[in-house]
Amino acid sequence: MRSADIPANAGARLTVDLDAVVSNWRLLAARAAPHAGCAAMVKADAYGLGAEQVGPALARAGAKVFFVATLDEGIRLRRAITQEIGVLEGPRAGSEGEFRQHKLTPVVNSLVQLSTWTRSGGGRAVIHVDTGMSRLGLSEREVETLGAETDRLRGVELAWIMSHLVSGEVQADPDNPLQLARFRDALAKLPKAKASLANSAGIFLGPAYHFDMVRPGAALFGLAPVEHAPNPMRTTVKLEAEILTVRTIADGRSVGYNAQWRANRSTRIATVGVGYADGYLRSLTNRGRGYIAGRPIPLVGRVSMDLVTFDVTDLPEEASRPGTPVVLMGEELPPDELGRLAGTNGYQMLTGLSRRYARRYIGSVA
Numbered sequence: 398m399r400s401a402d403i404p405a406n407a408g409a410r411l412t413v414d415l416d417a418v419v420s421n422w423r424l425l426a427a428r429a430a431p432h433a434g435c436a437a438m439v440k441a442d443a444y445g446l447g448a449e450q451v452g453p454a455l456a457r458a459g460a461k462v463f464f465v466a467t468l469d470e471g472i473r474l475r476r477a478i479t480q481e482i483g484v485l486e487g488p489r490a491g492s493e494g495e496f497r498q499h500k501l502t503p504v505v506n507s508l509v510q511l512s513t514w515t516r517s518g519g520g521r522a523v524i525h526v527d528t529g530m531s532r533l534g535l536s537e538r539e540v541e542t543l544g545a546e547t548d549r550l551r552g553v554e555l556a557w558i559m560s561h562l563v564s565g566e567v568q569a570d571p572d573n574p575l576q577l578a579r580f581r582d583a584l585a586k587l588p589k590a591k592a593s594l595a596n597s598a599g600i601f602l603g604p605a606y607h608f609d610m611v612r613p614g615a616a617l618f619g620l621a622p623v624e625h626a627p628n629p630m631r632t633t634v635k636l637e638a639e640i641l642t643v644r645t646i647a648d649g650r651s652v653g654y655n656a657q658w659r660a661n662r663s664t665r666i667a668t669v670g671v672g673y674a675d676g677y678l679r680s681l682t683n684r685g686r687g688y689i690a691g692r693p694i695p696l697v698g699r700v701s702m703d704l705v706t707f708d709v710t711d712l713p714e715e716a717s718r719p720g721t722p723v724v725l726m727g728e729e730l731p732p733d734e735l736g737r738l739a740g741t742n743g744y745q746m747l748t749g750l751s752r753r754y755a756r757r758y759i760g761s762v763a
């Protein structure tokens with residue numbers, strides 16, 4: 398997002414700590430070293446944090462390879478960094494020229510995509526093999542075919558052969574060793590190339606999963622890489638919004654659409670200018686939580702499009718006035734935990750972060 402597009406007058410502000418992102422990348426890179434490099438997954442606008450800010454910060458820290466999901470994301474990121482950019486969706490017929498023009502490396506997901514790429518002149522590419530996700534990547538059969546007919550790779554500079562884990566964050570999941578074995582099998586059938594398997598979670602499954610390059614996304618942005626374990630990553634975002642109004646409602650009065658919450662005492666309600674149109678999910682109705690100066694306040698009533706309401710009765714009046722900042726996501730309430738309250742995960746809470754928030758980048762800013 399260009400700085401001219403960043404809202405400056407919003408009562409809700411998102412602070413992105415680029416030093417925390419860089420420190421997370423360093424921790425992950427150190428875990429993968431010395432055998433494996435550490436790429437940076439910055440698809441979906443760097444999981445909502447802003448690829449144009451996160452990309453250059455990680456490039457300055459030493460990241461040499463980046464991945465995005467779509468060609469358009471790649472074209473946009475190319476304006477910000479000179480490092481290698483892999484595009485996960487791969488070449489669609491007619492898009493090959495754009496890959497070349499912007500020096501983007503396609504991730505080839507099928508034999509059809511491979512022939513699209515070679516017919517247009519070939520060049521550097523990543524080959525993705527499917528070891529269990531069943532979405533993208535060459536099937537086992539396609540791997541057999543390619544292994545037997547390697548002239549299909551004529552003109553292709555094979556950058557990496559990669560695959561993607563289904564349940565890496567669940568350390569005891571039998572899918573992990575199964576995918577590892579299938580991946581090794583595919584590597585043995587294909588021409589020799591560097592290999593990459595691990596996402597954030599895969600890094601914590603141990604060195605057998607690292608190969609030549611790891612590809613973390615979530616953990617860079619502070620999400621927990623391992624389920625039911627302490628999170629070693631630093632929190633990278635803080636979302637806070639000012640109280641717009643405070644009112645006292647009588648016992649028995651309801652709050653918000655469809656009266657989904659009703660006061661059982663005289664209650665002070667603080668209204669904050671964030672809603673589901675900002676990615677603050679509607680499923681947080683009566684379940685979310687905010688923090689004022691470190692003290693939790695319960696979200697009451699329905700999350701509306703642009704507004705949300707909190708019960709601040711238990712806070713002193715002087716600590717909960719119009720203008721008082723309420724933390725909606727941050728150290729007090731990490732995206733993983735907010736996602737759990739919303740019935741989803743931290744990934745969705747981050748990638749849904751509103752473009753309406755006033756954004757501030759701190760730390761390693763260019």
Ligand SMILES: *Cc1c(COP(=O)(O)O)cnc(C)c1O
Pocket residue numbers: 438440485560561595596597598612613614615616
């Ligand atoms: C998103 C993605 C990653 C990163 O996964 P995280 O769980 O966010 O670390 C790695 N590889 C591929 C192919 C992906 O799509």
